[in-house]
Amino acid sequence: MSVPVAPSRFGRALGVLGALAVVLAAAFVVVPPTLAGDFADERDLREAFREAFVEYWRSGARDFSPALESAVDYWFWYHVTKGVIAALLLIVFVALGVLLWRAFLRARGLDAGRNVALASSGMIVTALGVFSLLAVMANVQGAVAPYASLLPMLTGGDTDGELAETLDQVRQRLAESLSGGGETPALAVMISDFSLYHVAMAVIAAVVAIVLLALNVVVWKRFARATDTRARRVSGSFGVLAALSSLASIVVVVANTTTAADPGPALSALFDGGW
Known part of the structure; x- marks a missing residue:
């Protein structure tokens, strides 16, 4: 048995x-x-x-x-x-x-x-x-x-009626704001939260970039110490992935920091359907 x-x-x-x-x-x-x-x-x-x-x-x-x-x-x-x-x-x-x-x-x-x-x-x-x-x-x-x-x-889909009229007002107020005009309370809240939205991603991406850079150092050290071909290939592959990912994260940090510093144009693009 x-x-x-x-x-x-x-x-x-x-x-x-x-x-x-x-x-x-x-x-x-x-x-x-x-x-x-x-x-x-x-x-x-x-x-x-x-x-x-x-x-x-x-x-x-x-x-x-x-x-x-x-x-x-x-x-x-x-x-x-x-x-x-x-x-x-x-x-x-x-x-x-x-x-x-x-x-x-x-x-x-x-x-x-x-x-x-x-x-x-x-x-x-x-x-x-x-x-x-x-x-x-x-x-x-x-x-x-x-x-x-x-x-x-x-902005997506059907925007007729009262919504269309309201969005036109938002676009007009945004245009006035970009040209130095004042902001209504509702527009100020919108711009502030939109800026916070991009600050959040800038911080998140910065943390991820730091972690990936640290991981990159560890992986390439293992690559340098490895004597086995298979281990070197795996370490090298992860090293390349970590390096590319960290670079992408840095690009995200820069893009979102730029938008957070001047959120008006990006917010205007959103309401124009180009964001």
């Missing part, structure tokens, strides 16, 4: 992490709208936000109306929930990546098919990790400045 072979630690860890990734990926889509508030979906939010924005703009007040506050609060919690889930996904994908790439480095005696499977899985998980990081960054930005994050919902 044969004795069943217990699954390896690698197999168990791979199964657990894979299952966690699937659950979290589903939660990333399903959970945020449920936890964030009362809006049925993004279309419902868009309609409510547009109506609330028209009311708020016409009031001339600085403080949000209750309807607008409700939409902004929903969007804040929506991004917080998505950001937390994306961060958990990132942790899972990092753990999966470490597991797979270590297995690949140790799989020198295995057949070519197993090596290809490990390398391919490692690359897919690495790409998913990058996407998770981008999701974390975007959702932190949206949580920091949810009002500015909602503004693109004003």
Whole structure:
């Protein structure tokens, strides 16, 4: 009678992490709208936000109306929930990546098919990790400045009637502001939050760039010390990825810092449909 072979630690860890990734990926889509508030979906939010924005703009007040506050609060919690889930996904994908790439480095005696499977899985998980990081960054930005994050919902699709009239007024006020004119309280709030939106991304991208630069140093040191060809290839590949990613992050820092310092033109472009 044969004795069943217990699954390896690698197999168990791979199964657990894979299952966690699937659950979290589903939660990333399903959970945020449920936890964030009362809006049925993004279309419902868009309609409510547009109506609330028209009311708020016409009031001339600085403080949000209750309807607008409700939409902004929903969007804040929506991004917080998505950001937390994306961060958990990132942790899972990092753990999966470490597991797979270590297995690949140790799989020198295995057949070519197993090596290809490990390398391919490692690359897919690495790409998913990058996407998770981008999701974390975007959702932190949206949580920091949810009002500015909602503004693109004003310009897409049907903008007839009162909304079209209100958007024309916004464009006119923005043009006057850019030419040295005064700002209404509602416009001042919009410009301030739009600037904060880009400050947030500049800070987030700067932190990511610092982490990636530190990772780059570690990876290239390992590359220099490695004597095995496979280890050098893996270290070199991650070194190139980290270097390119850090450069991209620095570009994002510069672009968002520039916009935050002078948000008017970018905000005007948003309402003109070119942002």
